Amino acid sequence: MTALVEIKGLMIEGRSDETWSPIIKGVNLTLNKGEVLGLIGESGAGKSTLGLAAMGFCRDGVRISGGSVMFDGIDLLNASAAVKRSLLGKRIAYVAQSAAASFNPAHKIIDQHTEAPVQHGVMSRADSIKDGIELYRRLRLPNPDEIGFRYPHQVSGGQLQRAMTAMAMSCRPDLIIFDEPTTALDVTTQIEVLAAIRDIVAQFDTAAIYITHDLAVVAQMADRIKVLLKGDEVEEADTRTMLSAPKQDYTKSLWAVRSFERPTKPAVPAGAVPVVSVRGVTAAYGKAVVLHDVSFDIHAGRTVAVVGESGSGKSTTARCITGLLPPKSGTIAFDGVTLPADYRKRTKDQLRQAQMIYQMADTALNPRLRIGDIIGRPVQFYSGLTGAKRRERVDELLDQIELDPRQYFNRLPSELSGGQKQRIGIARALAAEPKFIICDEVTSALDQLVAEGILRLLARLQDTLNLSYMFITHDLATVKAIADEVVVMKDGHVVEQGPKAEMFSPPHHPYTDLLLSSVPEMDPDWLTNLLSERGLDNIGDAAVDKM
Amino acid sequence: MSVWLWIILTLIVIGAVGWAFRAVGRAIRPGPFFRDMPFGVAYGYALAVALLLGGVWLWTLPNAIFFRWAVEGFFGFSIAAYLFRLLGRSVGTAWTRKMFRAMPLTAAFGLMVILIYAVLAIFAGVIAPHGQSEIFPLANVVPGGDPAMGGNPDFPLGTDQIGRDILSRLIYGAQNTVGIAFATTLIAFFLGGSLGFLAATLGGWLDQLLSRMVDVLMAIPSLIFALLLMTIASVWAGGEKGLLTLYMVLIIAVIDSTRVFRLARAVGQNIVVMDYIEAAKLRGEGLGYLVFREILPNATAPLLAEFGLRFCFVFLTIASLSFLGVGIQPPLADWGTMVRDLAQFINFAAFAPMVASAPLLAAGSIALLTVAVNFVVDWMLHRSSGLKE
Numbered sequence: 001m002t003a004l005v006e007i008k009g010l011m012i013e014g015r016s017d018e019t020w021s022p023i024i025k026g027v028n029l030t031l032n033k034g035e036v037l038g039l040i041g042e043s044g045a046g047k048s049t050l051g052l053a054a055m056g057f058c059r060d061g062v063r064i065s066g067g068s069v070m071f072d073g074i075d076l077l078n079a080s081a082a083v084k085r086s087l088l089g090k091r092i093a094y095v096a097q098s099a100a101a102s103f104n105p106a107h108k109i110i111d112q113h114t115e116a117p118v119q120h121g122v123m124s125r126a127d128s129i130k131d132g133i134e135l136y137r138r139l140r141l142p143n144p145d146e147i148g149f150r151y152p153h154q155v156s157g158g159q160l161q162r163a164m165t166a167m168a169m170s171c172r173p174d175l176i177i178f179d180e181p182t183t184a185l186d187v188t189t190q191i192e193v194l195a196a197i198r199d200i201v202a203q204f205d206t207a208a209i210y211i212t213h214d215l216a217v218v219a220q221m222a223d224r225i226k227v228l229l230k231g232d233e234v235e236e237a238d239t240r241t242m243l244s245a246p247k248q249d250y251t252k253s254l255w256a257v258r259s260f261e262r263p264t265k266p267a268v269p270a271g272a273v274p275v276v277s278v279r280g281v282t283a284a285y286g287k288a289v290v291l292h293d294v295s296f297d298i299h300a301g302r303t304v305a306v307v308g309e310s311g312s313g314k315s316t317t318a319r320c321i322t323g324l325l326p327p328k329s330g331t332i333a334f335d336g337v338t339l340p341a342d343y344r345k346r347t348k349d350q351l352r353q354a355q356m357i358y359q360m361a362d363t364a365l366n367p368r369l370r371i372g373d374i375i376g377r378p379v380q381f382y383s384g385l386t387g388a389k390r391r392e393r394v395d396e397l398l399d400q401i402e403l404d405p406r407q408y409f410n411r412l413p414s415e416l417s418g419g420q421k422q423r424i425g426i427a428r429a430l431a432a433e434p435k436f437i438i439c440d441e442v443t444s445a446l447d448q449l450v451a452e453g454i455l456r457l458l459a460r461l462q463d464t465l466n467l468s469y470m471f472i473t474h475d476l477a478t479v480k481a482i483a484d485e486v487v488v489m490k491d492g493h494v495v496e497q498g499p500k501a502e503m504f505s506p507p508h509h510p511y512t513d514l515l516l517s518s519v520p521e522m523d524p525d526w527l528t529n530l531l532s533e534r535g536l537d538n539i540g541d542a543a544v545d546k547m
Numbered sequence: 548m549s550v551w552l553w554i555i556l557t558l559i560v561i562g563a564v565g566w567a568f569r570a571v572g573r574a575i576r577p578g579p580f581f582r583d584m585p586f587g588v589a590y591g592y593a594l595a596v597a598l599l600l601g602g603v604w605l606w607t608l609p610n611a612i613f614f615r616w617a618v619e620g621f622f623g624f625s626i627a628a629y630l631f632r633l634l635g636r637s638v639g640t641a642w643t644r645k646m647f648r649a650m651p652l653t654a655a656f657g658l659m660v661i662l663i664y665a666v667l668a669i670f671a672g673v674i675a676p677h678g679q680s681e682i683f684p685l686a687n688v689v690p691g692g693d694p695a696m697g698g699n700p701d702f703p704l705g706t707d708q709i710g711r712d713i714l715s716r717l718i719y720g721a722q723n724t725v726g727i728a729f730a731t732t733l734i735a736f737f738l739g740g741s742l743g744f745l746a747a748t749l750g751g752w753l754d755q756l757l758s759r760m761v762d763v764l765m766a767i768p769s770l771i772f773a774l775l776l777m778t779i780a781s782v783w784a785g786g787e788k789g790l791l792t793l794y795m796v797l798i799i800a801v802i803d804s805t806r807v808f809r810l811a812r813a814v815g816q817n818i819v820v821m822d823y824i825e826a827a828k829l830r831g832e833g834l835g836y837l838v839f840r841e842i843l844p845n846a847t848a849p850l851l852a853e854f855g856l857r858f859c860f861v862f863l864t865i866a867s868l869s870f871l872g873v874g875i876q877p878p879l880a881d882w883g884t885m886v887r888d889l890a891q892f893i894n895f896a897a898f899a900p901m902v903a904s905a906p907l908l909a910a911g912s913i914a915l916l917t918v919a920v921n922f923v924v925d926w927m928l929h930r931s932s933g934l935k936e
Binding site for chain 1: 582583822830
């Protein structure tokens with residue numbers, strides 16, 4: 001049996017600053033009919049570039065400089081535009097990371113669905129609509145008969161991602177490339193999409209390349225796994241072998257990331273005044289009430305993780321604490337002193353005490369200021385240091401976040417990697433010498449290895465500076481790693497709260513249970529077991545709706 | 548009817564040539580270039596060649612004197628810009644040399660023209676052969692300096708209807724028109740930019756108030772509005788010509804600042820929602836720091852582009868007002884006024900091109916500067932990475 005896709009010695013170069021530098025350095029890849037290959041690696045490893053190259057396509061500013069890509073005996077790199085047009089969409093399909101950004105908002109979903117089959121002459125429009133509804137049913141979308149006739153914005157993210165998978169399936173392609181299809185989704189939604197993708201790929205015996213940076217996800221989906229590092233292949237093996245016995249050090253380090261966990265701290269002495277105390281906070285955007293009577297305490301030197309899906313009110317709670325959104329009722333107290341609700345009415349010292357680290361380091365750092373100024377400004381603003389003294393303090397802060405001051409002082413944010421930017425964000429918060437830091441999804445945009453580095457740094461800073469953290473996250477692995485106490489939120493309510501050990505051991509509140517069981521595990525049978533446990537018919541939406 | 552037939556026939560012939568070109572290319576050079584070439588692109592190549600041939604043919608016609616000037620000007624300026632860039636690469640500090648090395652030809656051209664204009668404007672008194680209001684007994688001398696054609700070597704670009712040297716007035720015009728336009732644009736940007744950022748940062752009723760005021764100002768056609776205000780201002784100013792010019796600068800600046808306000812507010816609103824602004828607000832930073840250190844540096848690219856355009860518009864507004872008689876007052880030389888004064892000569896274009904070129908000299912000066920400024924702004928935009936990222 002000949003391979004469906006055969007890539008040999010593929011070299012790809014990217015253009016930056018007038019020179020071509022290699023992105024993919026001679027990778028080989030073979031994919032048989034009906035097989036699913038998982039591609040994993042950090043961002044910048046060339047996963048997406050390789051995935052697109054398997055379609056004979058490369059993005060602007062990127063060129064294929066060597067090697068060959070054969071698809072079912074057709075040389076894609078030398079094929080004419082006409083030949084490629086007849087393949088793409090019909091025999092090779094692509095599912096992008098963000099379905100919300102990839103659907104055209106001006107057309108109904110079904111109209112976009114029927115485009116490829118009608119263009120390629122596979123089906124008539126009427127047949128394609130019928131087929132689309134059938135696919136929606138198989139992907140277990142709610143109301144399959146009418147969901148296609150909505151516009152993309154009228155459908156939730158997880159449903160849209162499934163609709164996109166259905167669209168890729170519309171011509172029954174031989175190969176689908178999934179580029180991080182679940183990365184932007186909540187864990188509870190992710191399950192549905194993963195199960196749907198896995199089923200439909202198996203049903204139609206489609207070959208797939210599944211690109212992701214999440215090991216646990218790839219373990220559920222792939223028959224074989226290929227690990228990439230900086231454009232080079234590290235190793236490749238079938239899923240079970242790869243998980244149980246990785247050969248290379250790099251792969252082992254990827255596997256080991258999830259083992260970071262802090263020791264449990266002794267209980268807070270009774271009667272201690274919490275650093276931050278949130279009491280009965282109810283908040284609303286206009287008339288829509290998004291927080292209902294939220295209360296919790298954060299003690300000195302402790303980390304409280306606030307978990308929940310998107311829209312559960314985690315970030316709104318943070319906005320109430322910082323004073324950006326004055327609550328309708330309830331109070332925020334700092335060291336036992338009630339703070340004014342609006343940040344504009346707080347004193348400079350009160351503002352200094354509570355700092356914030358943001359999810360997207362890209363938008364959290366002014367792209368036009370140099371690192372020295374980004375960190376130096378709060379130093380100068382709060383402590384009045386200028387000139388050489390300010391410089392000294394900035395150097396000290398850069399040392400604390402493990403970046404070399406001489407090298408980074410004069411750089412712009414765009415000259416740093418994602419993890420380094422996040423470290424600068426931490427340094428800026430530290431510059432104010434706060435007692436309390438709100439970490440809003442600080443690791444969710446980072447690769448696992450980098451994220452682990454950030455978590456370790458935060459843990460170390462907490463120990464040396466006796467900081468309190470409020471850690472907003474939807475990733476339970478992060479919670480396990482860093483939290484002392486956990487607050488679970490859903491629809492603006494606190495569902496459950498308590499010390500970490502209690503939260504991770506049964507009995508749980510049903511929602512906590514759903515959240516916990518939805519976190520993918522490294523076991524390749526996890527998804528299968530979970531689905532049979534929950535009962536195949538009521539996964540996802542149904543399970544959530546019952547709460 | 549036959550004209551249409553000719554056009555259709557020509558297009559069909561070009562199409563055939565394009566098709567043949569692609570077919571020959573495929574036969575001679577295998578490879579993706581010709582193989583994947585759509586017919587539209589092949590047609591485009593053929594059309595371009597046809598237009599080029601048409602241009603050459605037009606060039607040889609004796610009557611197409613303006614076309615010939617345009618082509619000669621194009622190549623002349625290209626060569627000059629190339630030489631200017633070469634010069635910039637070999638002299639100056641390391642920084643300027645590096646800048647010139649990375650500079651496209653269009654930017655070199657723009658920079659060169661702006662430099663020439665600046666020199667002319669600053670040293671107008673030294674360079675100009677005559678005074679701007681000096682009247683000679685020889686009126687309506689034809690440009691070109693050829694006595695056989697009605698010219699005079701003493702006045703290479705001729706004289707106007709009351710006998711003032713056009714060359715001298717063009718040079719002084721650079722001083723008056725460009726200087727005033729630059730000052731006006733600066734005021735418009737200061738006014739519109741700071742109010743726009745203020746509205747974006749503070750929002751609320753101040754934003755509403757300012758925005759609605761701007762809406763009202765923008766609802767009135769700008770040239771007519773300016774004309775109206777200038778009429779009032781000329782009464783206030785009485786006979787004071789300097790005062791009238793000042794009023795004009797302020798009036799145009801206010802009217803144009805509405806456009807700048809809109810842009811600054813829109814750009815500012817996109818910036819104030821960023822997390823780093825939130826971080827600065829939570830730090831307790833004041834308004835001044837927010838606007839000048841956090842917002843302004845991130846808004847330079849679009850504002851710079853707008854500056855280039857706005858400068859040209861202001862320039863044209865002043866020229867239009869002068870053309871209508873309420874702008875820069877005689878005897879001060881101004882390009883707009885010069886176009887107006889000599890406008891009727893354009894009627895001679897068909898049979899006496901040299902006579903008709905008199906009003907075009909001032910108009911050409913305006914056009915050249917406009918193009919040059921925009922080339923430079925495009926390049927600065929690209930450099931300040933607004934388009935690179």
